[in-house]
Amino acid sequence: MNKYDYIILGGGIAGSLLAWQLHLRKKSFLLIDNEDPHASSRVAGGMINPITGKRLVLTWMAEKLYDFNHRFYPRLEKSLGVPFYRELPLRRVFKNAAQANDWLVRCRQADYRPFILNDGDETSLFGIKTPFGYGTVLGAAVDTVPLLNALHAVLGNSYRKTNITYDEIKPAKEHIRIGELACQKLIFCEGWKATANPWFSYLPFNPCKGDVLKIRAEISQHTGIAAGVFLLPFGDHFRCGxxxxxxxxxxxxxxxxxxxxxxxxxxxxxxxxxxxxxxAAVRPTVKDRRPFLGRHPREKRFYIFNGLGTKGLSLAPWFSRHMADYLLGHGGLMPEVDIKRFPLPSI
Ligand SMILES: Cc1cc2nc3c(=O)[nH]c(=O)nc-3n(C[C@H](O)[C@H](O)[C@H](O)COP(=O)(O)OP(=O)(O)OC[C@H]3O[C@@H](n4cnc5c(N)ncnc54)[C@H](O)[C@@H]3O)c2cc1C
Known part of the structure; x- marks a missing residue:
């Protein structure tokens, strides 16, 4: 029997970056993924955008996450030896005069200023309709497939491509058994598929399907566009979602x-x-728009790291470290993300 301290089930961005944290800390673990090409992390557009929505609002924890990601992704690129991250000005195209006005207000707000680029480039964007103008946000693009493939390759024997069915998982006295594998702690990171997880499906998931296109168009490769849909440059093409x-x-x-x-x-x-x-793929979105981290209230060796919703690429680096610290007993979870906020329904 192959024994580990931790098994992580699901190698999308959540499970893979959590595995990376355990790898950095030299822990005994196995990351399992079935490499479904339709997984959210493999289909995702790849945009990191700190100012979103009709009202141009700063995303939750924008400052902390921006600073962290800004350091984390380039370091990970270096460790994996594969390019997948690009900081990028995002041209936020305004829908109407009211939005253009909101933008002017944002430009004067101290908390927004670090994310707004005044590069003086207010000329029209070639190939893009901008009847009400645009502003520039400091964003980034992540190419998830090379990231995940390279990370799984670097993990070597700590990564296994296979599919696990829930009835294979047997919480025995000494350890949790999954076929010929055994572990002390099992962390579920299956994305939206966790809606069928017998232990965690009680959590209020609200999955949301989305389409992403790969297109070619004669527009600038130097910026991304956020205009209801987004366009992100990746070499000779754009991803559009x-x-x-x-x-x-x-x-x-x-x-x-x-x-x-x-x-x-x-x-x-x-x-x-x-x-x-x-x-197309399904996002692991949740009702209160906050990630799911924590330990099962009854089955104390079962954990979850999920619910990254529409912003997995911004959230996963910081929260994978937060989850690893928690698993290793180095601190508690932020109450906003702790699954303790949802009581286990009585049977
Ligand atoms: C159309 C679309 C566009 C998006 N665009 C963006 C974007 O621009 N920016 C952004 O930040 N986020 C975006 N997202 C959201 C982002 O993709 C998610 O937040 C993130 O990828 C979720 O990662 P995850 O690891 O939790 O889940 P997943 O990516 O779903 O990973 C779970 C993994 O577990 C595997 N798995 C599940 N069950 C089993 C099993 N029983 N055995 C073995 N393996 C299993 C799955 O196959 C999968 O590989 C987008 C999502 C979609 C669908």
Whole structure:
């Protein structure tokens, strides 16, 4: 039997960065993933954007996360020897005059200023319709597939590609058994698939499907565009996302999804585009929009790190470290993310 202190089930951005934290701390662990190409982390657009929404609001923990990610991703790139991270000005295209006005207000607010770039480049954006103008946010783009593949490769024997069914998991007295594997602590990181997890499905998941396109268009490769849909440059193409669909939880790229994305793209592009690829996946979104971290209230050796929602790439680095500290007994969890906020329903 192969014994570990920790087994992490699910190698998307959550499970993989948690595994990285345990690897850095030289712990005994195994990361398991079935490498589903439709996993949220493998389909994600890859945008990190600290100012979002119609009202141009600063995202939760923006300052802390921005500083952390700014250091974390370049260091990880160096350790893995693969490029996947790019800091990028994001041109936030305003929908109407009221939004342009909101932006002027934001530019004067001290907490927003670190995320706003006044590069003096207020000229029109070639190929993008900007009838009400735009502002520039300091953002970033993460190419998740090379990140995950390189990280899994560096983990060597601490990573295994396989699928686990929940009935294989047997919490025995000495250890938790999963077939010929055994561990002391099991951390579930299965993304939206955790809605079928017999121990954690009581948590208020609210999964949301989305479409992402890969396109080619003659627009600048030096900036990203956030205009309802986003466009992020990756070498010779752009990634464009996304739709938000709550009543169709599968990873099928549909005609309807493509039509919606195309319509939105045509609303912002004044140049033609060529479609290269269309994918869809389901985000592990949750009702109160805060991640799920913590320990099962009854099955004390079972843990969860999930619920990264629409912002996994901003949240995963900091919260994987937070989760690792908690697992190793180096501190408690932030109450906002601790699953203790949801009582286990009585049977
Ligand atoms: C269309 C779309 C666009 C997005 N765009 C962005 C964006 O621009 N920026 C951003 O920050 N976030 C974005 N997101 C959200 C982001 O993708 C998620 O927050 C994040 O990837 C969630 O990561 P995760 O590891 O929790 O889940 P997942 O990525 O779902 O990872 C879970 C992994 O566990 C595996 N797994 C599950 N069950 C088992 C099992 N039984 N056995 C073995 N393996 C198993 C799955 O196959 C998967 O590999 C987007 C999501 C979608 C769908």
């Amino acid at each position: 996304s739709t938000y669909i709550w009543d169709e939880l599968d990873c099928t790229a549909t005609e309807q999804g493509l039509r919606t994305m195309t319509r939105q793209l045509e609303n912002i592009l004044s140049v033609p585009h060529a479609l290269l690829e269309h994918k």
